[in-house]
Amino acid sequence: MARPTKRRQAVPPELSAQVIATYGNDCWLQLPGCTGKGTTSDHIVPWITGGATTLPNLRRACTHCNSRRSDRVLSGYGATVHVVMGPPAAGKSAYVDATASPDAIVLDMSRLLPALAPQVATVHMNSAALSTALSAAWAGTYNRLVRLPQPVDVWIVASLPTPAQIADWVALDYDMHVMEQSSITTAEKLSNSDEMNQARARQWYTLGLTQAHVDALKARRHTQLRSVGLMASIADESKSSW
């Protein structure tokens, strides 16, 4: 259903007026840096991936958020996006193995590494080059996965998210899991690990991220989404008509 010739679809002013009358003129996205008030009509399912220019698929958004969102899906309206976060050696990959559906797509740096450097344990690698390749593979895949229009399950293992990424993921209603592990346990597990892993662990604990904190952010976001007639549970009913 891709429409590659044109990225944006103009929304007729009468339809935008209807969107405001039905759902209000607050920005529905609430991404970091949101200016609050709608200045554009944004497609919930992006037009480029087949979203209709109709009232149920439109909400008001500020220009900043519309541009920052850049056609990423609202989780459940297209791909359902799950994110697993946590310090090194907290069992993130094992958690995905135990939880993800068999047909899920999984993006996990610890599994990209052996794919790109199968001999890494025995052969000396140029670590800067490998690091570049790993980052590119991760980012390229990530950027596609968060825009998939198909109703697939996507799992992303994100070891060190930034506060802005976390805010984006809450806004786009990702299913978020925090693997909680005390800094003492992590230090014990990493006692023979390299300095890079140790540094990552220290950085993780500066985030102060807990499941309870994420759940509170998500509960507040669900209230906002419901107020503009959107929630993951509604997506299933709406898909058939899109």
Ligand SMILES: [Zn+2]
């Ligand atoms: Zn906004």
